[in-house]
Amino acid sequence: AQKVTQAQTEISVVEKEDVTLDCVYETRDTTYYLFWYKQPPSGELVFLIRRNSFDEQNEISGRYSWNFQKSTSSFNFTITASQVVDSAVYFCALSEATGNQFYFGTGTSLTVIP
Protein backbone atom coordinates (compact mmCIF):
# COMPACT_ATOMS: atom_id res chain seq x y z
CA ALA A 1 0.00 0.00 0.00
CA GLN A 2 1.18 3.48 -0.80
CA LYS A 3 2.32 5.13 2.38
CA VAL A 4 2.38 8.65 0.97
CA THR A 5 -0.20 9.90 -1.47
CA GLN A 6 0.03 13.10 -3.42
CA ALA A 7 -3.18 13.07 -5.40
CA GLN A 8 -2.40 16.21 -7.35
CA THR A 9 -0.16 15.26 -10.24
CA GLU A 10 0.10 18.68 -11.84
CA ILE A 11 -1.01 22.14 -10.78
CA SER A 12 -0.79 25.40 -12.70
CA VAL A 13 -1.34 28.77 -11.09
CA VAL A 14 -0.85 32.32 -12.15
CA GLU A 15 1.88 34.25 -10.42
CA LYS A 16 0.86 35.75 -7.06
CA GLU A 17 -1.88 33.20 -6.51
CA ASP A 18 -1.79 31.00 -3.43
CA VAL A 19 -1.50 27.27 -3.94
CA THR A 20 -1.81 24.28 -1.61
CA LEU A 21 -0.14 20.95 -2.26
CA ASP A 22 -1.80 18.01 -0.57
CA CYS A 23 -0.09 15.11 1.14
CA VAL A 24 -1.79 12.19 2.86
CA TYR A 25 0.22 9.54 4.63
CA GLU A 26 -0.35 6.16 6.18
CA THR A 27 1.55 4.62 9.06
CA ARG A 28 0.95 2.50 12.14
CA ASP A 29 3.93 3.92 13.97
CA THR A 30 3.27 6.46 16.68
CA THR A 31 6.62 8.10 16.07
CA TYR A 32 7.29 9.20 12.54
CA TYR A 33 8.60 12.13 10.55
CA LEU A 34 7.23 13.98 7.60
CA PHE A 35 9.24 15.89 5.04
CA TRP A 36 8.76 18.10 2.03
CA TYR A 37 11.32 18.34 -0.74
CA LYS A 38 11.48 20.53 -3.82
CA GLN A 39 12.93 19.33 -7.10
CA PRO A 40 13.52 22.26 -9.48
CA PRO A 41 14.15 21.69 -13.19
CA SER A 42 17.86 21.30 -12.45
CA GLY A 43 16.96 17.98 -10.83
CA GLU A 44 18.50 18.14 -7.38
CA LEU A 45 16.06 17.60 -4.51
CA VAL A 46 16.15 20.30 -1.87
CA PHE A 47 15.00 19.72 1.69
CA LEU A 48 12.28 22.15 2.81
CA ILE A 49 10.92 21.01 6.14
CA ARG A 50 10.68 18.17 8.68
CA ARG A 51 7.92 17.62 11.23
CA ASN A 52 7.73 14.92 13.86
CA SER A 53 4.52 13.16 14.77
CA PHE A 54 4.32 14.78 18.19
CA ASP A 55 4.41 18.32 16.95
CA GLU A 56 1.22 19.39 15.21
CA GLN A 57 2.01 23.07 15.27
CA ASN A 58 1.74 24.65 11.89
CA GLU A 59 4.86 26.25 10.59
CA ILE A 60 5.43 29.31 8.46
CA SER A 61 8.64 30.21 6.71
CA GLY A 62 8.32 33.26 4.54
CA ARG A 63 5.83 32.48 1.79
CA TYR A 64 5.76 28.80 2.74
CA SER A 65 3.50 27.27 5.36
CA TRP A 66 2.73 23.74 6.39
CA ASN A 67 -0.41 22.33 7.96
CA PHE A 68 0.02 19.05 9.83
CA GLN A 69 -3.17 17.30 10.95
CA LYS A 70 -2.85 13.87 12.53
CA SER A 71 -6.61 13.43 12.61
CA THR A 72 -6.71 13.34 8.83
CA SER A 73 -3.14 12.03 8.31
CA SER A 74 -2.32 15.03 6.20
CA PHE A 75 0.66 17.30 5.87
CA ASN A 76 -0.24 19.99 3.37
CA PHE A 77 2.04 22.65 1.98
CA THR A 78 0.89 26.13 0.99
CA ILE A 79 2.80 28.67 -1.05
CA THR A 80 1.47 32.18 -0.68
CA ALA A 81 1.86 34.70 -3.49
CA SER A 82 3.49 32.18 -5.79
CA GLN A 83 6.42 33.15 -7.96
CA VAL A 84 7.83 31.70 -11.15
CA VAL A 85 10.81 30.39 -9.19
CA ASP A 86 8.43 28.16 -7.26
CA SER A 87 7.90 26.08 -10.38
CA ALA A 88 9.19 22.62 -9.49
CA VAL A 89 8.12 19.15 -8.49
CA TYR A 90 7.34 18.90 -4.81
CA PHE A 91 7.63 15.64 -2.91
CA CYS A 92 6.18 14.70 0.43
CA ALA A 93 7.96 11.93 2.35
CA LEU A 94 7.47 9.83 5.45
CA SER A 95 9.97 8.02 7.61
CA GLU A 96 9.06 5.76 10.49
CA ALA A 97 11.05 5.59 13.71
CA THR A 98 11.23 1.82 13.44
CA GLY A 99 12.77 1.84 9.98
CA ASN A 100 15.60 3.14 7.86
CA GLN A 101 13.66 4.09 4.81
CA PHE A 102 12.00 7.16 3.41
CA TYR A 103 8.70 6.73 1.60
CA PHE A 104 8.13 9.36 -1.04
CA GLY A 105 4.92 10.35 -2.73
CA THR A 106 4.80 10.51 -6.51
CA GLY A 107 5.20 14.27 -6.44
CA THR A 108 3.19 17.27 -7.53
CA SER A 109 4.45 19.27 -10.48
CA LEU A 110 3.76 22.95 -9.90
CA THR A 111 3.92 25.45 -12.73
CA VAL A 112 3.65 29.12 -11.93
CA ILE A 113 2.68 31.13 -14.97
CA PRO A 114 3.96 34.69 -15.15
Added chain:
Amino acid sequence: KAGVTQTPRYLIKTRGQQVTLSCSPISGHRSVSWYQQTPGQGLQFLFEYFSETQRNKGNFPGRFSGRQFSNSRSEMNVSTLELGDSALYLCASSLATGTSAYNEQFFGPGTRLTVL
Protein backbone atom coordinates in the same frame (compact mmCIF):
# COMPACT_ATOMS: atom_id res chain seq x y z
CA LYS B 1 30.92 21.93 2.79
CA ALA B 2 30.71 19.97 -0.43
CA GLY B 3 27.36 18.40 -1.23
CA VAL B 4 26.58 14.89 -2.35
CA THR B 5 28.34 14.08 -5.59
CA GLN B 6 27.39 11.43 -8.08
CA THR B 7 29.32 10.14 -11.05
CA PRO B 8 28.81 9.87 -13.87
CA ARG B 9 26.00 12.33 -14.48
CA TYR B 10 24.86 10.65 -17.69
CA LEU B 11 25.18 7.13 -18.98
CA ILE B 12 24.00 5.38 -22.09
CA LYS B 13 24.07 1.60 -22.09
CA THR B 14 22.53 -1.19 -24.11
CA ARG B 15 20.36 -4.02 -22.92
CA GLY B 16 22.25 -6.80 -21.23
CA GLN B 17 25.15 -4.65 -20.14
CA GLN B 18 25.93 -3.81 -16.56
CA VAL B 19 26.57 -0.45 -14.98
CA THR B 20 28.13 0.93 -11.80
CA LEU B 21 27.15 4.27 -10.34
CA SER B 22 29.11 6.08 -7.67
CA CYS B 23 28.09 8.34 -4.82
CA SER B 24 30.20 10.39 -2.43
CA PRO B 25 28.22 11.58 0.59
CA ILE B 26 28.62 14.80 2.48
CA SER B 27 31.62 14.63 4.76
CA GLY B 28 30.60 13.13 8.10
CA HIS B 29 27.50 11.45 6.74
CA ARG B 30 27.56 7.70 7.18
CA SER B 31 24.13 6.80 5.87
CA VAL B 32 23.68 6.57 2.13
CA SER B 33 20.43 5.73 0.36
CA TRP B 34 19.73 5.08 -3.29
CA TYR B 35 16.53 5.82 -5.19
CA GLN B 36 15.26 5.24 -8.69
CA GLN B 37 13.15 8.05 -10.13
CA THR B 38 10.97 7.51 -13.17
CA PRO B 39 8.12 9.64 -14.54
CA GLY B 40 4.91 8.87 -12.74
CA GLN B 41 6.55 6.57 -10.17
CA GLY B 42 8.19 9.15 -7.98
CA LEU B 43 11.17 8.02 -5.99
CA GLN B 44 11.43 4.32 -5.43
CA PHE B 45 13.71 3.25 -2.60
CA LEU B 46 16.49 0.87 -3.60
CA PHE B 47 18.61 0.41 -0.47
CA GLU B 48 20.27 2.13 2.44
CA TYR B 49 23.77 1.62 3.76
CA PHE B 50 25.29 2.58 7.05
CA SER B 51 28.86 1.81 8.08
CA GLU B 52 29.32 -0.55 5.15
CA THR B 53 26.19 -2.55 6.03
CA GLN B 54 22.98 -2.68 4.07
CA ARG B 55 20.26 -1.91 6.59
CA ASN B 56 17.26 -1.86 4.34
CA LYS B 57 16.34 -2.88 0.83
CA GLY B 58 13.46 -1.90 -1.39
CA ASN B 59 11.45 -4.10 -3.68
CA PHE B 60 13.83 -4.40 -6.60
CA PRO B 61 15.19 -7.52 -8.28
CA GLY B 62 18.56 -8.94 -7.38
CA ARG B 63 20.07 -7.33 -10.48
CA PHE B 64 20.29 -4.19 -8.36
CA SER B 65 23.02 -4.32 -5.76
CA GLY B 66 25.14 -1.90 -3.84
CA ARG B 67 27.95 -1.53 -1.41
CA GLN B 68 29.50 1.04 0.84
CA PHE B 69 33.15 1.57 1.55
CA SER B 70 34.87 2.49 4.78
CA ASN B 71 35.00 6.15 3.74
CA SER B 72 31.17 6.05 3.33
CA ARG B 73 31.34 6.32 -0.44
CA SER B 74 28.82 4.05 -2.07
CA GLU B 75 28.33 2.33 -5.37
CA MET B 76 25.33 0.71 -6.89
CA ASN B 77 25.45 -1.84 -9.66
CA VAL B 78 22.80 -2.93 -12.11
CA SER B 79 23.49 -6.08 -14.06
CA THR B 80 21.81 -7.35 -17.20
CA LEU B 81 20.24 -3.99 -17.97
CA GLU B 82 16.67 -3.81 -19.21
CA LEU B 83 14.94 -1.01 -21.06
CA GLY B 84 12.84 -0.36 -17.95
CA ASP B 85 15.95 0.47 -15.96
CA SER B 86 16.18 3.80 -17.75
CA ALA B 87 15.77 6.33 -14.96
CA LEU B 88 17.35 8.99 -12.83
CA TYR B 89 19.25 7.33 -9.99
CA LEU B 90 19.53 9.49 -6.93
CA CYS B 91 21.83 9.09 -4.00
CA ALA B 92 21.14 10.72 -0.64
CA SER B 93 23.22 10.96 2.48
CA SER B 94 22.29 11.82 6.04
CA LEU B 95 23.78 12.22 9.48
CA ALA B 96 21.75 9.28 10.74
CA THR B 97 23.59 7.14 13.23
CA GLY B 98 21.00 4.76 14.59
CA THR B 99 17.73 4.81 12.83
CA SER B 100 17.66 7.01 9.78
CA ALA B 101 14.15 8.17 10.44
CA TYR B 102 14.81 11.59 11.93
CA ASN B 103 17.56 13.02 9.81
CA GLU B 104 16.77 14.74 6.58
CA GLN B 105 18.40 13.35 3.50
CA PHE B 106 20.60 15.44 1.26
CA PHE B 107 20.42 14.49 -2.37
CA GLY B 108 22.96 14.46 -5.14
CA PRO B 109 22.21 15.63 -8.68
CA GLY B 110 21.59 12.08 -9.85
CA THR B 111 22.86 9.88 -12.64
CA ARG B 112 20.66 9.76 -15.73
CA LEU B 113 20.82 6.24 -17.11
CA THR B 114 19.47 5.50 -20.55
CA VAL B 115 19.21 1.89 -21.69
CA LEU B 116 18.88 1.36 -25.44
